[in-house]
Amino acid sequence: MSKKQLIMETAIELFATKGIESTSVQQITEQCGISKGAFYLSFKSKDELIMSIIDYFMKSFTIEIDRIVNAFSNPNDKLFHFYLTTFEMMKKNANFTEVFIKEQLHSIDEALINKMTFYETFITKTLQNIILELYGERIDQHQYDLSYIIKGFIGSYSHLIMKTTQPLNLKELCESLVEKTDCIAQHCNKFFITEEMFKQSAYHVVEVVKEDIINELQRVYKNMEDEIILDSLSILNEQLNSAVPRKAIIHGMLLNLQQESKCSWLCFLVRKYFNL
């Protein structure tokens, strides 16, 4: 395990029990068994550590949701696995989830807020797509309420998951939630949230821009050694800067890269950018 990872994991543990503000860098380094100076070799500030942790988990979560939703064609399965993946990720990263639920992070860097908006918007968008696929025209203006209701289910039951020590049958839970979602979509007539309200409160238009991809590409490039991976990254870079990018080449390069977990986020961005 790299020093960076050690610090992040230790920090999450401490954050979860004592809160972010009340955990000092000193305590983190003591728990890690390293010196204070060593900490500042990995992160240039405490804020950067916090940012990194949040960014890391939000990326994993976003990638995983995207992967699992695309893995199923039946919209019913999509909804089921949207629930299931969410709960599983929360349970797997219980410590982080706890921190995240507890501290809605005031202030902190504006860059982080923008990133968070991106992640949140993407997940909301994914959920909206599932709802529309599932219920289509029929649902009409109900779709925005449904989105809130689904998030309400997740919020409420996630508390249960975090609290309980006994093992839970998450699949059973998700099946019951799909039933309940269906039930509301089929039988309810009164809606409250209008399109305008929804967009104002939850739906920021966030586009992947070429610059983000190039940045991520350069970041990844530095940490790679395998020749095919490096070459794939170069070719991808050429295609990105080309006036007429060829989708087949990009597609192939993504297949090359998807073996490497460090490239997941890059692949995600590229797929969204080219609608692949």
Place this chain on the structure above:
Amino acid sequence: MSKKQLIMETAIELFATKGIESTSVQQITEQCGISKGAFYLSFKSKDELIMSIIDYFMKSFTIEIDRIVNAFSNPNDKLFHFYLTTFEMMKKNANFTEVFIKEQLHSIDEALINKMTFYETFITKTLQNIILELYGERIDQHQYDLSYIIKGFIGSYSHLIMKTTQPLNLKELCESLVEKTDCIAQHCNKFFITEEMFKQSAYHVVEVVKEDIINELQRVYKNMEDEIILDSLSILNEQLNSAVPRKAIIHGMLLNLQQESKCSWLCFLVRKYFNL
């Protein structure tokens, strides 16, 4: 406005924007236009201030929920007003709600945790009673899921209420939520939360004990001047310590006291204690 109230209100405002931990006593006193010393005349520590704020709002909320639910006999109205009162209280105390949502308060005094448990349990119990009155036998084991679902609705839509600046028709929202609650209660078959799971995670048996009432009574007594109120408190005290308390007398004293808002919590405790 008393100095105590000034400090509390100023603190809530600052807490809401910067977070509890990041707000210093210095900043609070500066904003109030008082000295640091003056702060410590009203509160013996920052923690006590935090405790007082939370306690104050949770008391108000608990009393209000209890009042409004008892004001209606039709269980459908009860559920509607449970939703409505919750949202209205949240909106009215938006700043506090924000702090409360954002910071799930790690550590802090054990006494506070016990108090919170009491408030939460009482509200959960109230909600369970409404559910049982509404759906009775029919609902059977679904009742625990329903409780989680209702709380999920509240959690999710409260975010909307806090975010949006435009005025919302809360009654319309609550009607739609009652419809959705009904819908799930009537049509869904799959339940997830068992009685055991529910009790373990959310339902602590909390009894009002005589000692709590006596403490509250003495606290209130010191701050009163009206003769009838003072006498009513004395009589209530006698009845509490009597071997055979007479409900009619207690009932009458509560009627005397209920004019005085400072006695609300005392009245609430007494009513729960004697099942009035």
Place this chain on the structure above:
DNA sequence: TATAATAATGACTACTTGGTCAGTTGTCAA
């Protein structure tokens, strides 16, 4: 083995925090 390069240390600084307390101010009855 000698040398260069990198990794890691922890005493240190500059600053903020919650909390105290000797002293000042204001009030009001005698």
Place this chain on the structure above:
DNA sequence: TTGACAACTGACCAAGTAGTCATTATTATA
């Protein structure tokens, strides 16, 4: 006008904070 009392002040303290940097240890290379 006096004096007693409470309300209030803010310099001060000990403890803790994030972050730095001269120094030392470790490793890789020649």
